[in-house]
Amino acid sequence: MGKQYCQTAVITGAAGEIPTAIAKIFHNRNIRLLLSDISLEALNPLVESLGSKQSCHGMIQDVSKAEDAERLASTCKELFGQVDYIVTGAGLYQHLTLDSIDTSEWRNSLAVNLDGVFYTIQALRPLLTRHSSIVNLASLAGQRGSINHTPYATAKGGVLALTRSLAQELSPYTRVNAVSPGLIDTRMMKSLDDAKRQNMIDSTPLQRLGRPEEVASVVDFLCSDAASFITGETIQVNGGLYIN
Numbered sequence: 001m002g003k004q005y006c007q008t009a010v011i012t013g014a015a016g017e018i019p020t021a022i023a024k025i026f027h028n029r030n031i032r033l034l035l036s037d038i039s040l041e042a043l044n045p046l047v048e049s050l051g052s053k054q055s056c057h058g059m060i061q062d063v064s065k066a067e068d069a070e071r072l073a074s075t076c077k078e079l080f081g082q083v084d085y086i087v088t089g090a091g092l093y094q095h096l097t098l099d100s101i102d103t104s105e106w107r108n109s110l111a112v113n114l115d116g117v118f119y120t121i122q123a124l125r126p127l128l129t130r131h132s133s134i135v136n137l138a139s140l141a142g143q144r145g146s147i148n149h150t151p152y153a154t155a156k157g158g159v160l161a162l163t164r165s166l167a168q169e170l171s172p173y174t175r176v177n178a179v180s181p182g183l184i185d186t187r188m189m190k191s192l193d194d195a196k197r198q199n200m201i202d203s204t205p206l207q208r209l210g211r212p213e214e215v216a217s218v219v220d221f222l223c224s225d226a227a228s229f230i231t232g233e234t235i236q237v238n239g240g241l242y243i244n
Contacts (some may be wrong), residue, residue, distance in 0.1 A: 013090030063116025113155030182238020205240030
């Protein structure tokens with residue numbers, strides 16, 4: 001007998017290491033997947049590894065465009081008819097000193113990191129089932145700020161406020177939470193200056209980088225019955241860096 005699929009998850013930015021780890025966990029739970037990314041070339045190997053179109057479908061989405069979110073929702077409705085879990089994993093992390101930020105860079109960062117979260121959820125909202133769950137990938141930078149990453153940190157702070165607002169707006173049938181990763185061993189972290197990265201590791205009580213799978217497991221928890229009385233929360237996944 002083949003796998004029985006009864007739930008559907010939509011994950012944006014799915015070619016990134018953390019969303020990819022989330023997709024794999026969901027796949028192992030027999031959850032149907034609609035995966036989006038701005039690069040289909042980067043996304044296709046993951047989609048092909050997770051099965052047929054009936055259980056896993058990939059598509060291009062520029063999250064900064066509301067029309068792409070509407071297209072995502074139309075595809076979800078056509079393929080699966082519903083959505084039980086939404087994970088907003090798409091993001092843009094740029095190193096920008098304050099005096100180098102121009103209007104276009106500011107707007108682009110907010111468009112990808114904040115507008116895209118809202119557009120995606122708003123478009124998919126009519127398809128949400130009872131007892132559904134939304135998890136937004138935020139960042140430690142959204143709580144603490146970050147030197148040379150002001151647009152990114154500002155947008156992620158907005159994601160945290162959006163999460164709390166949506167938790168109230170979409171209750172009681174949909175829970176909305178956020179996860180704030182710290183230093184995770186991804187391509188994004190490899191782009192950090194070596195000295196700054198080491199300084200942050202030294203400031204982390206667990207004295208190491210996190211793994212994408214460690215973030216994914218928390219997202220999986222928030223999308224499970226084990227978290228059925230949790231909404232409007234942000235869970236820190238940063239080895240204790242937040243408390244320092």
